[in-house]
Amino acid sequence: MPKMKTKSAAKKRFKFTASGKVIAGPAGKRHGMIKRTTKFIRDSAGTMILSDADAKIVKKYMPYNR
DSSP: OOOOOOOHHHHHHEEEOTTSOEEEOOSSOSSOGGGSOHHHHHHTSSOEEOOHHHHHHHHHHOTTOO
8 A cells, every 4th residue: 555645735834733733824914914903913923723624624634744
């Protein structure tokens, strides 16, 4: 049986915690900050833990990082 491949885009964007949760950077921070509220910019700093539904999709892309 051949090995499964990890999606290259996923390995650049996501990391896993020790308990298996998925960490990602928040969406909507690349450009267009002038139209965003100050609260949005402040709240989306750093990283966030993905919801269970989104984490399930990411784990499918990264079969060996669990």
